[in-house]
Every structure is written in C-alpha cells, then in structure tokens.
Amino acid sequence: MDRFYWGVDLGGTKIECAVMSYLDDQCVLRKRIxxxxxxxYEHVLHRIRLLIEQCAEEVGVYPDCVGFGTPGTLDPQTGLMKNCNSTSLNGKPLDKDLESILQTKVKLANDANCFALAEARLGIVPQVKPDAEVVFGIIMGTGVGSGLVVNGQLINGRHGIAGEWGHNVLEINGAPCYCGKSGCLETVISGKGLEAYYQSLANHAATLPEIVELAESGESYAQHTLTRLIEKFGLAVAQIINVIDPDVIVVGGGVGNIDALYEYGPKAIQRHLFNPVLDTQIVKPALGDSAGVFGAAMLVK
Incomplete structure (x- = not known):
C-alpha cells in the first residue's frame, strides 16, 4: 500500500499539491506553482504534470491516484467540465486528459465539495460534533459554493451538482446572475452581491471589509447591508436545514468571516424553520486555505 495520498487544488491563479500520510493524515509536502x-488548457495540463513530478521527486514516489479540486463540475452525463470560472476548462474531458498526461488515475470534485469534505473529516466538525452524520459546507466569498457530506462521503448527485446552493433563486426579479437566472442566492449574499447592494444605497463603492468596518462605526448604509445579509442568510440556510437536517453547517469564505452571522444568524434561521428548535451548529472552518487541497486528497483515501 502507498504511504501517501495526493491532492491538487486547481485554481485560477495557482495550482497547489498536498501529499498526505496514510498513517496519521499529516501533510508531508505542500507545494504550489x-x-x-x-x-x-493544454498549458495548464502541463503545469499540473510539472507540479506532480516535482512533488514525486521530493517524496520519492509517484502517485497511484490523485484527487483534484476543480473550479467547476465534471458532468457525469457528458463527461465534460461545466460551470468553471476558469473558462478554458469548460467543455473539456478533464479527468481523461489528466489521466493521459499524468499516467495515473484521478478523481475530481468541485472545490466547494473538497472544502466540505476536508472540514467534515479533518477540520472543525470532528472538534464540535465528532459523531456528525450530515455536514453541509458553504463557501461565501466572491461567489457562493457548497457541498454535502454524509457519513464522511461526498454526495455528488446525478448531474454532479448535489449540494449546490448558490444558484437557487432567493429574490424574484433580483439582479441578473451569470448562470442566466436572476436573483440567485449568489447575487444576494456573496461578497460581490453585498458590495453591489451597499453601493446602491450609498452611491459610492466599498469593499466588504470596509463595509464591515463602517457598520461597526455606526454608518447606516453599511449596517443596513449587514442586516439584510443576516436576514437573507437566515432564509436561505433554513431551506437547507428543512430539507437535509444537517448536524453541522460550516461557513467559509470572506463573508463567512463576518462575526454577526454567528451572533444573529441563528435567530434569523429559526424564524423560517419547520423544526421548533435550531439544533444544527453553524460554525467557522478550522483548516483555512488548506481545506481545498486536503479535501482533494481525501477524494482518493
């Protein structure tokens, strides 16, 4: 049996590889280019091969299989990538092309799925709820992504989009979304959505950290923006809880760093719940930017 399991986080600006020990789940090598x-597209494939070869040289063994976290989804119906913000990947049989250029097996999952898997197995969930059966992981950053883990395993679904949350309509006739619909959750409670809403009130732009700072200083437009975030977050999360009843929801990304979500979010969720009591834990992640690449590695474990 191989001593290591391997993961790669394929991002728009960097590719990161982690080599993990089967013995204790510790990371023995982490490298990015x-x-x-x-x-x-072809150049990106060669960059991935270069990184794998460099890591293999350092640890003294070439991988039998590599897990990849990708900025999109491999459609099981077509075998092609879709919904990638790294648009050169869209429409490509990425798994087959990687197996060809790397001469090893690969497993692919969306980066939000990898985040959820890592936090469920290695991150915050074992700390707060070791016996958790159902975990929902959310990345609320520039966009909104999410993943569903049940009994330590990712749920992918027939179309490869199980757990996808960001493109449910939250506001009828809301702002247009890149997916072709309007009022998607991603247009409302993502970092970009919050910044756009603040600008519509204040008639000038501010970044998300600036909005949080302004709210803390008492600026009314910023306070209204965060109040709206909490109310919309409560409505959207309650729908998830009503359907899958998770033990833990892990909230990552820049928006997930806003403390008010955890202070006031539970009350906002409770107002829309079918169950009379909110017993699902809403928590911040523990792994930081390690979650994506660790989760990718766990695809092969």
Whole structure:
C-alpha cells in the first residue's frame, strides 16, 4: 500500500499539491506553482504534470491516484467540465486528459465539495460534533459554493451538482446572475452581491471589509447591508436545514468571516424553520486555505 495520498487544488491563479500520510493524515509536502491559465488548457495540463513530478521527486514516489479540486463540475452525463470560472476548462474531458498526461488515475470534485469534505473529516466538525452524520459546507466569498457530506462521503448527485446552493433563486426579479437566472442566492449574499447592494444605497463603492468596518462605526448604509445579509442568510440556510437536517453547517469564505452571522444568524434561521428548535451548529472552518487541497486528497483515501 502507498504511504501517501495526493491532492491538487486547481485554481485560477495557482495550482497547489498536498501529499498526505496514510498513517496519521499529516501533510508531508505542500507545494504550489502559478497556473498560467491565460496560456490555454493544454498549458495548464502541463503545469499540473510539472507540479506532480516535482512533488514525486521530493517524496520519492509517484502517485497511484490523485484527487483534484476543480473550479467547476465534471458532468457525469457528458463527461465534460461545466460551470468553471476558469473558462478554458469548460467543455473539456478533464479527468481523461489528466489521466493521459499524468499516467495515473484521478478523481475530481468541485472545490466547494473538497472544502466540505476536508472540514467534515479533518477540520472543525470532528472538534464540535465528532459523531456528525450530515455536514453541509458553504463557501461565501466572491461567489457562493457548497457541498454535502454524509457519513464522511461526498454526495455528488446525478448531474454532479448535489449540494449546490448558490444558484437557487432567493429574490424574484433580483439582479441578473451569470448562470442566466436572476436573483440567485449568489447575487444576494456573496461578497460581490453585498458590495453591489451597499453601493446602491450609498452611491459610492466599498469593499466588504470596509463595509464591515463602517457598520461597526455606526454608518447606516453599511449596517443596513449587514442586516439584510443576516436576514437573507437566515432564509436561505433554513431551506437547507428543512430539507437535509444537517448536524453541522460550516461557513467559509470572506463573508463567512463576518462575526454577526454567528451572533444573529441563528435567530434569523429559526424564524423560517419547520423544526421548533435550531439544533444544527453553524460554525467557522478550522483548516483555512488548506481545506481545498486536503479535501482533494481525501477524494482518493
């Protein structure tokens, strides 16, 4: 049996590889290089091979299988990538092309799924609820992504989008979303959505950290923006709880760092719950930027 399991986080600006020990789940090597995605799909494949070869040289063994966290989804119906913000990947049989260039097996999952898997197995969930059966992981950053883990295993679904939360409509006739619909959750409670809403009130732009700071200083437009975030977050999360009844919801990303979500969010959720008591824990992640690459490695464990 191989001593290590391998994961790669394929991002728009960097590609990161982690080599993990089967013995104790410790990371024995972590290495990253620039993606150079502007040079095209084939170039990105060669960059991935370069990184794997460099890591293999350092640990003294080449992987039998590599897990990949990707900025999109491999559609099980077509075998092609979809919904990638790194657009050169869309429409490509990424798994087959990686197996060809790496000469090893690969497993792919969306980066939000990898986040959820890592936090469920290695991150915050074992700390707060070791016996958790159902975990929902959310990344609320520039966009909104999410993943569902049940009994330590990712749920992928027929179309590879199980757990996808960000493109449910939260506001009828709301702002247009890149997916083609309007009022998607992603347009409302993502970092970009919050910044756009603040600008519509204040008639000037501010970044999300600036909005949080302004709210803390008493600026009314910023306070209203965060109040709206909490109310919309409560409504959207309650729908998840009503359907899958998770033990833990892990909230990552820049928006997930806003403390008010955890102070006031539970009351906002409770107002929309079918169950009379909110017993699901809403927590911050423990792994930081390690979650994606660790989760990718766990795809092969």
């Amino acid at each position: 620039a993606t150079e995605g502007n040079k095209g």
